[in-house]
Each structure stands twice: as C-alpha cells, then as structure tokens.
Amino acid sequence: MWHKSTQFLSLWVILLVSNFCSAIQLGPDGGYKLLLAVDDDVDNPPSDLSLKNFITAIQNNFDSFSKVLFDATDGKFYIESVDLLIPEDWKVLPGEAEKASTFQSVSSSDIRLSTEAFPYVENLHPCGLPGQFIELPSTFFTDTAERFGPPEKALLTQWARFRYGVWEEHGYPETVKLPYFYLGVEENKWLVNSCTNGKLAGKYEFVNGSASCNVNQANRPNKDCRFKPDPVSPDHNATSSLMSFHWVENVTRFCDHDTHVKHAPNRQNLYCDYKSVWEVIRTTPDYASLKTGRTDAPTVLLKTFQHQETSRPLYILLDRGHLDPKYQSTITRIVTNLAGFVGGLDKDVVVGTGTFDASSDLTQLTPWAPIGTNQDEVVEKIGFVGLDGVTGNFAESLIKVAHEIETLKSPNGVVLLVIKIASPDAKHFASIPHELEVLNRLQNANTNIFAVELLENGESPKHLEKLATAAAAVQYLGISKPDNNLPLWPAFILAVENALKATTPFPYKPHFVEYKGPIVPNSEHTIVVTRKSDVTVNLVVSRSSAANLVVKGDKKKVDSTEEWAESPREVFSYKHAYNEDEKSFTFMFQCSRSESDTCKEDGFYYVVENPTDTDSELSKLKVTAYTSIEGTSLDFGKSKTGFAVFAKVEHEGKPVTNVNVIATAIYNNTSINFELNDKGNGIPDLQTQDGVFSGNFVPPKDGSYAITIKVTSVLDETNQNSGDFSFLLLPVDQDKFGCEPDGCGVELKERIAVVADLPDHTFANVLKYPKLGHPEKVTDFEVFRSESETGIDFTFTSPSIIGGQPKTKATSYEVYGGTTVEDFLKTSVIVGTFTETKEPGNPEKFSTGVITSNYIYFAIVATADKKASDISSIERIDSKLKEESGTTPPSGDPGSTTDPNVDAETPFFQTAGGVVLIVFLVLLGVVAIGGGFWWYRKKRGGGRGGILG
Numbered sequence: 048m049w050h051k052s053t054q055f056l057s058l059w060v061i062l063l064v065s066n067f068c069s070a071i072q073l074g075p076d077g078g079y080k081l082l083l084a085v086d087d088d089v090d091n092p093p094s095d096l097s098l099k100n101f102i103t104a105i106q107n108n109f110d111s112f113s114k115v116l117f118d119a120t121d122g123k124f125y126i127e128s129v130d131l132l133i134p135e136d137w138k139v140l141p142g143e144a145e146k147a148s149t150f151q152s153v154s155s156s157d158i159r160l161s162t163e164a165f166p167y168v169e170n171l172h173p174c175g176l177p178g179q180f181i182e183l184p185s186t187f188f189t190d191t192a193e194r195f196g197p198p199e200k201a202l203l204t205q206w207a208r209f210r211y212g213v214w215e216e217h218g219y220p221e222t223v224k225l226p227y228f229y230l231g232v233e234e235n236k237w238l239v240n241s242c243t244n245g246k247l248a249g250k251y252e253f254v255n256g257s258a259s260c261n262v263n264q265a266n267r268p269n270k271d272c273r274f275k276p277d278p279v280s281p282d283h284n285a286t287s288s289l290m291s292f293h294w295v296e297n298v299t300r301f302c303d304h305d306t307h308v309k310h311a312p313n314r315q316n317l318y319c320d321y322k323s324v325w326e327v328i329r330t331t332p333d334y335a336s337l338k339t340g341r342t343d344a345p346t347v348l349l350k351t352f353q354h355q356e357t358s359r360p361l362y363i364l365l366d367r368g369h370l371d372p373k374y375q376s377t378i379t380r381i382v383t384n385l386a387g388f389v390g391g392l393d394k395d396v397v398v399g400t401g402t403f404d405a406s407s408d409l410t411q412l413t414p415w416a417p418i419g420t421n422q423d424e425v426v427e428k429i430g431f432v433g434l435d436g437v438t439g440n441f442a443e444s445l446i447k448v449a450h451e452i453e454t455l456k457s458p459n460g461v462v463l464l465v466i467k468i469a470s471p472d473a474k475h476f477a478s479i480p481h482e483l484e485v486l487n488r489l490q491n492a493n494t495n496i497f498a499v500e501l502l503e504n505g506e507s508p509k510h511l512e513k514l515a516t517a518a519a520a521v522q523y524l525g526i527s528k529p530d531n532n533l534p535l536w537p538a539f540i541l542a543v544e545n546a547l548k549a550t551t552p553f554p555y556k557p558h559f560v561e562y563k564g565p566i567v568p569n570s571e572h573t574i575v576v577t578r579k580s581d582v583t584v585n586l587v588v589s590r591s592s593a594a595n596l597v598v599k600g601d602k603k604k605v606d607s608t609e610e611w612a613e614s615p616r617e618v619f620s621y622k623h624a625y626n627e628d629e630k631s632f633t634f635m636f637q638c639s640r641s642e643s644d645t646c647k648e649d650g651f652y653y654v655v656e657n658p659t660d661t662d663s664e665l666s667k668l669k670v671t672a673y674t675s676i677e678g679t680s681l682d683f684g685k686s687k688t689g690f691a692v693f694a695k696v697e698h699e700g701k702p703v704t705n706v707n708v709i710a711t712a713i714y715n716n717t718s719i720n721f722e723l724n725d726k727g728n729g730i731p732d733l734q735t736q737d738g739v740f741s742g743n744f745v746p747p748k749d750g751s752y753a754i755t756i757k758v759t760s761v762l763d764e765t766n767q768n769s770g771d772f773s774f775l776l777l778p779v780d781q782d783k784f785g786c787e788p789d790g791c792g793v794e795l796k797e798r799i800a801v802v803a804d805l806p807d808h809t810f811a812n813v814l815k816y817p818k819l820g821h822p823e824k825v826t827d828f829e830v831f832r833s834e835s836e837t838g839i840d841f842t843f844t845s846p847s848i849i850g851g852q853p854k855t856k857a858t859s860y861e862v863y864g865g866t867t868v869e870d871f872l873k874t875s876v877i878v879g880t881f882t883e884t885k886e887p888g889n890p891e892k893f894s895t896g897v898i899t900s901n902y903i904y905f906a907i908v909a910t911a912d913k914k915a916s917d918i919s920s921i922e923r924i925d926s927k928l929k930e931e932s933g934t935t936p937p938s939g940d941p942g943s944t945t946d947p948n949v950d951a952e953t954p955f956f957q958t959a960g961g962v963v964l965i966v967f968l969v970l971l972g973v974v975a976i977g978g979g980f981w982w983y984r985k986k987r988g989g990g991r992g993g994i995l996g
Contacts, residue, residue: 071157075338078127084156089185091137098139102351104188105131109347111199112206117344118299119203119289120328123337125344132156135354144351152354154456160185166195166776168208171673171693171739173730174319175212175327181205196294196779204293204776207301211331213324214314216242216290216302217777220270223829228268229312230923237262239274240313244306245285247295249276254782273781290315290324294779301325310868310923317826317920318733321868358547360397360415360461364448365429366441366468367402374468374501377529381466381499384533386426388540394419396547400428401451403444415455441467441511442485443807449488450806460493462546467500467511483585483655486514487560488804497543502527560802562654563755564711564718568638571599574654575631576623583655584634586619596621599633668703670803671695672756675731683745684812689849691731694723694740694756694803702738702792705761710742713753719746721853723756728844729826738792745819745850746810754805760795813850822846822857822909825919830905832924838896839924841879841907847887848911854886857909860893864902868921871904878902
C-alpha cells in the first residue's frame with residue numbers, strides 16, 4: 048500500500064505536488080492507455096521462465112480485465128494498451144523487454160506492483176472524481192490461490208474506485224458506522240451489508256470455517272460470523288454488485304438506480320449520497336468525455352520496458368522582460384547558440400520550456416516531451432527572450448518553475464537553464480522570498496541551475512549567481528557588456544551537457560525549513576531545537592536603519608547580509624550552534640518605526656536546520672502535498688466542493704500517525720492557520736490511519752495565497768489518530784479487513800518539525816461561494832438507545848463553519864426522524880432541536896425522550912445563522928444493538944444456503960407453513976374454550992337447556 052521510493056537518494060524531505068491527475072490517457076471511444084510499473088523493491092523473478100510467465104500472466108489478466116470492464120460498463124470503457132515498466136536490475140532475455148530511456152517511473156505510474164500485502168487505491172475525493180494510483184501486491188497477477196478472487200474482477204473493483212471515485216459496498220466486522228451485518232428495513236432481520244439484485248447462495252459460518260453461526264437473534268451476530276457465498280453455485284441469480292462479493296461467478300455488474308440498496312450502511316451510500324455505483328459512473332469526467340463506442344473489447348496491447356540510465360530532463364526558462372537595445376545583437380547570438388545546442392540533443396532527452404512576465408506568472412511554452420517529437424517548436428519558442436519589455440519578480444517565477452519541475456517526478460533531478468535579462472528597477476529579488484526560499488524550493492525539486500545573465504551597467508545583482516553556485520552548478524555566465532563573440536559559451540554549454548548526462552541525483556547538503564512565516568515586530572519568538580543540529584534564523588524585512596534582529600542572551604549584533612544596495616529590503620541571518628544544554632532560544636524583530644508605517648506588514652522569517660546526523664528520523668520522512676483542484680486557481684463562485692489541502696506523511700513507506708499537521712495560507716504577509724487531521728471523521732478526511740492529513744480552506748478574500756504545511760511529531764501525548772485502517776478490497780476468506788500484522792502505521796521516535804510548500808494558489812469570487820457560512824456536513828452521526836431504554840442518544844463531532852473562524856460554532860442542530868431511507872428527505876420530520884453547541888471538532892451528545900412515532904431512521908442538520916448544512920448520514924437505531932455475548936464459535940455444522948440481502952435461515956414460525964399452523968392452533972384454542980363454556984352452562988342449568996332445546 049505504501050510506496051517505498053528508492054529513487055530520491057539525495058532528498059531527505061520530499062515535497063510532491065499533485066492535482067489528482069495521473070498519466071493515464073482516455074480515448075474518445077473509451078479506451079485507456081496506462082502505465083503499470085514494478086517497484087524497485089520487488090525481487091527479480093528467480094528464472095527466465097518466471098519472468099516470461101510473469102509477463103504472460105499480466106497480458107492474460109489485462110485481457111480479461113478489459114473484457115469485464117467493458118461488460119460491466121455497458122460497453123463504454125476498455126483497456127487499449129499497457130506499458131509495463133520493470134526495474135533496471137531485473138535480468139531479461141533478448142526480446143523480452145525493450146530498453147527505454149524514459150522519465151516514467153513507479154511514482155508516475157497509474158498501477159504499481161509493490162511488496163505490500165494488500166491492494167490500495169489512493170483517491171482522496173469523496174465521490175465521482177479520479178484518484179492518483181492503484182497499488183497491488185507483486186504477486187497479484189500470478190497468485191494461483193487467488194486470495195482476492197479472480198484478478199481481473201478484483202482489479203475492476205480497484206479501478207472503479209481509482210477512476211470513477213465509487214466505494215465498496217460491504218461492511219467491516221467490529222465497526223458501528225460500517226457494520227458487516229445490519230437490520231433490514233422490512234424484515235427486521237440481520238442482513239449482510241451488500242448490494243445485490245437477487246439471490247446469492249451461501250452459508251453463514253465463522254471466519255475459520257469451523258462451524259455455523261447464528262444470525263437469527265436480537266443482538267448483532269458474532270464479530271467472527273461471515274456470509275460465505277458459493278463462488279459457482281447454480282442457485283445464484285444475482286448479477287450485482289461487483290463492489291461487494293466480486294468473486295462470485297455470476298456477479299458481473301454494478302448496482303444501478305433500480306437495484307441499489309440505499310439503506311445499507313456502507314461507504315458508497317455515505318460518501319455518494321445514496322446513489323448507486325452506476326449512477327455515479329455516468330456523472331464522471333471519463334464518461335462525459337466519450338464520443339464514440341465499440342462493439343467489443345480488443346486484445347490489450349502490452350509493451351514491456353526496462354528502465355535504463357537516462358539523461359536528466361532539461362527545462363529552459365526565458366526572461367521576456369526589459370532588454371536594453373545595446374544587448375540586442377548579444378541576445379541574438381545567445382538564442383542562435385542555444386538553438387544549435389537544442390538541435391544537437393539526443394532525441395530521447397525530455398525538454399520543457401517556459402517564460403515569465405511582469406506578473407511573475409509562469410507560462411508553459413512547450414510541455415515536457417522528448418526533444419525528438421517537438422524540436423522545431425522548442426527552437427521557435429527560444430526566440431521569445433526579451434519579447435515583452437516588462438519585468439516581473441524573478442524569485443517568484445523560479446518558485447513556480449520548481450513546482451513545474453516537481454510534477455515531472457524525475458528520479459535523477461532536472462537541469463534548469465535560465466536566460467535572464469537584468470532590469471534597471473532591480474525588482475527581480477526586491478522583497479520576499481529570499482534567495483534561501485528559492486534555493487530550498489529548487490533543491491526540493493532536485494534541480495540544478497545553469498544561468499546566463501545580461502547585466503545592466505556592468506554590475507551584477509549577485510542573486511542569480513548565488514543561487515547557481517549554491518545549487519551545485521559552478522557555471523554562471525554573467526555578461527556585463529555587449530559581446531557578440533561569447534568566448535565563454537562553449538565551456539558553459541559543455542557543463543550543461545555533462546549535467547544532462549549524469550544519472551544520479553544531485554549531491555545537495557540536506558537542510559530543512561522548520562518554521563517560516565510573517566513575523567510580528569517587537570515580540571519575542573522562541574525556537575525549540577528539536578535535534579542535534581545547528582539552526583539558522585533568516586529574517587527579511589523592508590530596508591530601514593531602525594530594524595534589527597535581536598537574539599535574547601546574545602550580545603553580538605546581528606548584521607544585515609543583503610549585498611544589493613539598491614534592494615528595498617534587508618536580510619538578517621543568525622546561526623545558533625547546537626548546545627545540548629540549550630533546548631531553545633528566543634529572538635525578536637526589533638522595529639522602532641511608527642505603527643502606521645509598513646513595519647508590521649512585511650517581516651518574514653525562516654528557521655532552517657542543518658542536521659549533522661544524516662541517519663536521523665528526518666532523513667526517512669516523506670511529505671507529499673496535494674490539493675483537491677486541478678491547477679492553482681479556483682473560482683469559488685462556480686465551485687460545488689470548495690478547496691481542500693492534503694498532506695501524506697510517510698516514514699520509510701509507512702503512514703505516520705503521531706504528528707500534528709498545520710497548514711498556513713499567507714496573504715499580504717498575514718498568516719491564516721488551519722488544521723489537517725487524519726481522524727477519518729468526514730469530508731475531506733475520508734479514512735483514518737492512512738497517513739493522509741486533510742483539511743478544508745476558504746480564504747477570507749480574493750487573491751493569491753502562499754500555502755505551507757508544517758509537520759511536527761508528537762511524543763508526549765496519546766496518539767489522537769488511533770483507529771483501524773480498513774482495506775477496501777474484500778478478500779475471499781473475509782478474514783483480514785484491517786492492517787498487516789505489524790500495524791497500519793508507525794510512530795516517530797524523535798522530535799521532528801519540517802515545513803513543506805504548495806505552489807501559490809489564486810482564488811476568485813470567494814464571497815459568492817454557495818456554501819460560505821454553512822456548517823460542514825456531519826458524517827459521523829450515530830444513534831443509540833439510551834441505557835435506560837427510555838430514550839434515544841445522538842452522537843457526532845461538532846462541524847466547522849465553512850469560511851468561519853476556527854472557533855465559530857453551529858447555533859443549533861435539528862434531528863430528523865423517518866420510516867425509510869428512500870423517502871427520508873420527503874417524509875422525515877424534526878424530532879428534536881438542540882441549541883447548546885460546542886466549538887468545531889468536539890464530541891457532541893444529545894438525548895431525547897421516547898419518540899412515539901414509528902421512526903427508526905434519523906439524520907441531523909447543523910445550522911449557523913439560518914444557514915443549514917447538508918443532511919448527515921442517515922442512521923437506523925436498531926442496527927446499533929450490541930453483539931451477541933461471547934466470542935467462542937459454537938459447535939455444529941455450517942449453516943444452510945441463504946440470501947444475504949433477504950434474510951438469514953428463516954425460523955419455521957416465520958415461514959408460510961408456520962403461519963398456517965399458528966392460525967390452526969389459535970382456532971383450535973377458541974373452539975376448545977367455547978366448548979368448555981357450553982358444557983359448564985349445560986351442567987348448571989340442564990332444564991333450561993332442555994326447554995330451549
């Protein structure tokens with residue numbers, strides 16, 4: 048489940064940015080082209096025959112998968128081709144795999160085979176949108192035991208979650224929210240949590256198969272009781288649903304509008320608002336993109352590639368800003384030489400080009416592609432240097448380039464070639480971000496900088512040269528006067544060529560940003576030293592002789608380190624040497640200017656750690672950041688789902704549980720903090736214990752926001768993220784629903800603080816967001832009978848207010864009651880209103896007295912200033928009965944054939960024959976009582992009887 052990347056050998060904390068789009072391609076006729084990659088940790092097959100069988104098994108299974116996908120989706124989708132990427136160190140025979148210089152890797156694949164034991168799908172959307180990848184055990188296609196059933200059908204369930212954002216339609220033992228058994232609507236009997244359109248033949252027995260188990264009882268069946276459908280029984284007539292008992296031979300369909308079981312308490316109902324799987328699929332982007340169709344699913348085209356040493360990709364960044372006319376001939380010469388260099392590159396070298404303008408926006412001129420496919424276009428775009436005559440903030444542009452490079456996920460890094468034109472107004476590094484921030488972003492993107500810079504008036508601003516030098520590139524070509532010959536160009540471009548040919552990551556010295564953000568003048572800030580490391584504080588402020596960085600207890604003055612006299616800022620740097628007796632230190636941004644001045648608005652600080660122990664916990668930590676939108680801009684006025692931030696925290700491939708994760712959005716030097724959690728108690732955090740920390744964000748106003756994520760280990764508190772991470776694919780034996788024997792995740796053993804970044808995001812029409820001011824939907828609503836059995840208890844977590852302050856709470860809750868799920872919204876009525884509310888994130892519990900109406904289903908709506916939330920999950924009270932006492936399986940034979948979606952083995956008195964017998968016995972009793980009464984009266988008054996007779 049958790050990918051252990053061995054590719055970023057020199058990166059200690061890795062930030063990856065995703066917009067939820069994988070590399071998969073979908074044709075207009077519904078054919079998918081995808082990448083299947085084998086993790087480097089997977090062992091080489093023991094023999095040549097094993098590798099041949101491995102590839103053959105993948106071919107056969109994908110042919111079968113394509114057919115079942117085609118059939119299950121009414122001929123809408125199929126698999127057109129699969130590129131299989133195997134590790135570089137696997138031994139292959141001639142003709143078995145094509146050697147390929149490719150930047151594709153496991154981290155960019157759609158499906159990956161790893162050493163993990165359980166299938167896993169990464170899709171952080173609640174419903175209806177595609178995710179990022181599927182991860183399968185390396186033996187998934189070759190395991191003859193078929194632990195998860197036929198591989199093609201097991202893969203189909205994972206594919207449906209991955210591409211269409213639907214959920215499993217089964218429950219889990221020992222859970223209340225998503226139970227394995229629940230009480231049926233009409234039968235009032237325990238049913239298996241599933242969705243079927245007919246009969247499934249099977250048995251109720253304990254998970255180890257030792258004995259039958261009882262489901263005809265008042266209390267919930269034993270936690271080890273399972274329904275075991277016969278995979279090939281002739282008594283089956285059900286054909287759905289693939290999202291529950293997918294391994295049954297007859298089951299080949301998803302549930303649709305007519306067959307969907309809305310009252311089953313599973314994730315499909317919880318997160319997809321009680322819509323069927325097929326209804327959701329028909330609303331997905333994939334379905335909407337279909338233009339034509341097919342009559343059958345063709346054989347899948349499988350190509351096997353073996354990763355080989357490849358050139359690093361090249362990104363060319365061009366300045367479109369001010370160009371002094373006297374440099375026109377020089378820049379023409381540079382463009383000519385650069386075009387010749389590009390024309391001489393190997394056809395497999397991946398190249399991308401971009402430019403920035405006055406707004407510092409990065410414009411992609413040509414996308415990432417092998418230069419052999421678009422060489423003429425790249426050469427044409429190189430001529431854009433100095434085209435606009437306007438200047439932007441170069442530092443901000445470089446940060447955007449870093450994020451563009453990160454999306455490529457090149458294991459050996461990327462070479463960045465910059466053609467820069469200096470500007471007389473000297474604003475390219477005018478304020479924050481500081482060079483350190485730019486360098487940190489570029490190094491996290493594993494980027495090497497080579498720069499050519501035309502300098503104004505013979506002076507060098509130093510910034511680009513400092514970046515290039517710090518980024519381990521010794522080549523910086525500064526041109527301070529017109530030069531048509533460019534004598535240093537050959538040596539410069541040779542260095543670029545050598546960097547492209549290297550096949551290992553860049554040897555960056557590790558450093559980690561522990562804290563950063565706006566700083567309030569004249570107030571103390573305490574930095575806790577987390578490990579045996581030197582710590583550096585860098586403070587960037589507007590230039591003023593009245594500004595100082597003061598470190599408490601240190602009498603030495605901290606001098607400004609800014610080297611550019613024309614810059615409107617100052618940079619202070621203080622290095623705190625590690626001292627085991629000193630666990631923290633305090634500093635202050637001292638400013639004597641008036642409060643009406645800008646002193647309070649533009650101070651910014653970075654705390655950077657330089658660890659001496661490269662084997663520390665931090666070196667094994669990986670933080671991956673995502674957002675819920677494609678790209679970096681959102682129009683809230685047109686959004687239905689808003690904006691969410693995710694941070695996946697892993698330690699050697701395992702999810703980390705004992706950390707606090709805080710996201711900070713920075714706008715005009717004002718910080719807005721919001722928590723990301725892994726509690727799995729609702730949208731956007733759908734699953735606990737998966738190491739993905741999630742949170743919604745609504746900006747207070749329109750504009751551009753820098754978003755950072757801070758991860759801090761928690762060592763002295765009880766783990767607040769405890770809980771079971773349940774795998775979504777049901778194994779045939781229905782035994783292991785949760786984590787592997789060694790647990791879901793890991794806990795860090797030492798103090799760690801690290802900051803990761805997302806690209807700047809731009810938001811518009813925030814005040815027109817339809818959900819602004821409404822409470823979030825409650826997704827953990829529960830209903831119980833009170834202990835005294837005289838009332839009903841309602842429990843849930845108090846929701847936050849969309850766009851509200853962290854402590855803004857709902858003003859009231861309304862609990863609705865109804866008799867069915869299907870018509871709940873139409874027929875339900877308010878059975879209780881509660882106004883004593885708590886701040887968001889706190890457990891709520893309310894009680895009512897006996898409800899006289901026959902309501903068994905309940906839901907809750909939160910209200911804040913007359914703005915209501917969406918209705919919560921709909922819960923049935925009787926399904927919360929406790930489990931039968933005892934856990935020891937009773938002796939006896941396995942149970943008889945039954946239908947999980949109708950009832951269990953029906954007691955005789957509930958059958959038709961039983962009902963007839965009961966009626967007969969009642970009538971017989973009436974006759975007997977009447978006869979006895981007649982005999983009694985005759986005995987006491989026989990004459991009257993005789994007269995009357």
